[in-house]
Amino acid sequence: MCQDGYAVVSSDGVGKFEVAFEALAGSAPGKLQPGTVAYIGTGGALPEGADAVVQIENTDTLPPGPDGKKRVRINKAARGPGDDVRAVGSDIRAGAVVLQAGGLVGAAEVGLLATVGATSVQVHQTPHMAVLSTGDEVVEPTTKTLGPGQIRDANRAMLLAAARGTGAQVTDLGIARDTVGQLEACLERAIQAKVDVLITTGGVSMGARDFVKLLLERHATVHFGKVKMKPGKPLTFAILDTPGSAGRPSRCMLVFGLPGNPVSSMVTFNLTVLPAIQRLAGWKEPGLRRVHARTSAAIRLDPERPEYHRVTLHWARPAGAPEGQVGGELVAVGTGGQISSRLLSMRSANALLELPAVEKTLPAGSVVSALLISDLSGMPVPETPASTISAS
Numbered sequence: 001m002c003q004d005g006y007a008v009v010s011s012d013g014v015g016k017f018e019v020a021f022e023a024l025a026g027s028a029p030g031k032l033q034p035g036t037v038a039y040i041g042t043g044g045a046l047p048e049g050a051d052a053v054v055q056i057e058n059t060d061t062l063p064p065g066p067d068g069k070k071r072v073r074i075n076k077a078a079r080g081p082g083d084d085v086r087a088v089g090s091d092i093r094a095g096a097v098v099l100q101a102g103g104l105v106g107a108a109e110v111g112l113l114a115t116v117g118a119t120s121v122q123v124h125q126t127p128h129m130a131v132l133s134t135g136d137e138v139v140e141p142t143t144k145t146l147g148p149g150q151i152r153d154a155n156r157a158m159l160l161a162a163a164r165g166t167g168a169q170v171t172d173l174g175i176a177r178d179t180v181g182q183l184e185a186c187l188e189r190a191i192q193a194k195v196d197v198l199i200t201t202g203g204v205s206m207g208a209r210d211f212v213k214l215l216l217e218r219h220a221t222v223h224f225g226k227v228k229m230k231p232g233k234p235l236t237f238a239i240l241d242t243p244g245s246a247g248r249p250s251r252c253m254l255v256f257g258l259p260g261n262p263v264s265s266m267v268t269f270n271l272t273v274l275p276a277i278q279r280l281a282g283w284k285e286p287g288l289r290r291v292h293a294r295t296s297a298a299i300r301l302d303p304e305r306p307e308y309h310r311v312t313l314h315w316a317r318p319a320g321a322p323e324g325q326v327g328g329e330l331v332a333v334g335t336g337g338q339i340s341s342r343l344l345s346m347r348s349a350n351a352l353l354e355l356p357a358v359e360k361t362l363p364a365g366s367v368v369s370a371l372l373i374s375d376l377s378g379m380p381v382p383e384t385p386a387s388t389i390s391a392s
């Protein structure tokens with residue numbers, strides 16, 4: 001039953017009726033005689049003998065009869081049997097498959113599992129991720145006054161938040177100074193904590209004290225240590241195998257040595273760490289989703305490295321389209337200077353434009369592919385609301 005009102009025999013039509021009983025949600029339905037009605041609440045089971053419901057708005061309560069029984073006037077008759085009644089099984093057929101194996105379980109899916117009483121289901125194990133910042137100049141964000149050359153640790157807080165956003169179990173490994181000893185100790189802590197994915201930032205480039213690559217070469221298999229991309233050139237990836245011992249199974253830990261520049265670390269997290277986590281969490285199709293967007297301004301391309309240009313996608317009417325036209329397109333608005341230390345270029349960015357390495361300027365209005373790095377629910381609301389299609 002789907003409305004508050006009166007359960008009726010639809011052929012009784014309009015008129016004055018005795019309210020024989022109340023069929024409230026959660027109680028066993030009674031039996032209704034023709035010529036009478038029963039009060040029914042949304043979610044109540046339709047009494048035997050009734051075949052429709054008249055909503056409360058279509059009735060008036062009358063003074064009780066001489067016998068003290070409640071009475072009601074039905075002003076608008078039910079259209080026929082089944083009016084405002086939801087048949088048992090109309091939402092989910094008996095035997096229907098409510099979830100496919102291998103699908104993502106979000107809030108609605110949890111609700112479906114609860115509905116069918118599936119309180120225990122097999123899921124992939126939540127990956128365990130750890131985040132480590134490195135660098136002698138990197139200090140805790142709580143540091144009030146920065147000393148010469150110091151910088152607050154933006155990467156760790158940012159990547160911990162991003163890691164939590166993936167649903168992974170997350171461990172904060174703090175900040176390691178630029179010494180092989182400290183880095184080795186942190187690596188050991190990650191191994192002991194049975195981390196599946198370790199993310200480090202900083203210390204992967206060419207500096208005299210960039211020891212992360214050295215550490216990984218010593219303890220793991222480095223699969224790549226440089227990528228032709230902007231930002232993120234020194235991105236390093238290694239796999240560390242821990243052999244099994246005395247009843248302990250062997251394990252492998254994926255290690256992503258992300259560049260220290262905050263934007264580089266965030267962009268490479270999205271492009272490489274996120275799909276890896278999704279794969280470990282059992283996603284069938286990991287990776288960022290690609291859409292097309294129209295650029296709102298000219299962009300000078302990098303002639304050497306393909307660039308992941310941070311933008312905020314808006315939904316807008318195509319330029320020149322008449323006022324009130326239904327439909328629109330994604331428009332990419334740049335986030336300002338794209339230098340990899342400028343974290344402001346990530347603020348409110350919901351996509352990365354995939355720009356080719358070509359010696360030219362891409363004119364405004366070009367259509368380019370864009371990888372989504374957040375869902376679009378925080379997308380700016382247009383000044384002129386997008387029209388909705390109205391049924392005619």
Ligand SMILES: Nc1nc2c(c(=O)[nH]1)N[C@H]1C(S)=C(S)[C@@H](COP(=O)(O)OP(=O)(O)OC[C@H]3O[C@@H](n4cnc5c(N)ncnc54)[C@H](O)[C@@H]3O)O[C@H]1N2
Pocket residue numbers: 133134135137138151152153154155156201202203204205206207210231232233234258259260261262264340341
């Ligand atoms: N000779 C070369 N130098 C550099 C190259 C190169 O190819 N040859 N690559 C450049 C590129 S591209 C990048 S990106 C950076 C990345 O280097 P590292 O990963 O070694 O990072 P660091 O040098 O440690 O730091 C870079 C930059 O980022 C700041 N930083 C580091 N950690 C944090 C943190 N947790 N929070 C905020 N900011 C952080 C750090 O202070 C530096 O300013 O190398 C170029 N050099």
Ligand code: MOO
Pocket residue numbers: 229230231232233234259261264340341
């Ligand atoms: O490639 Mo680096 O990540 O820009 O500064």
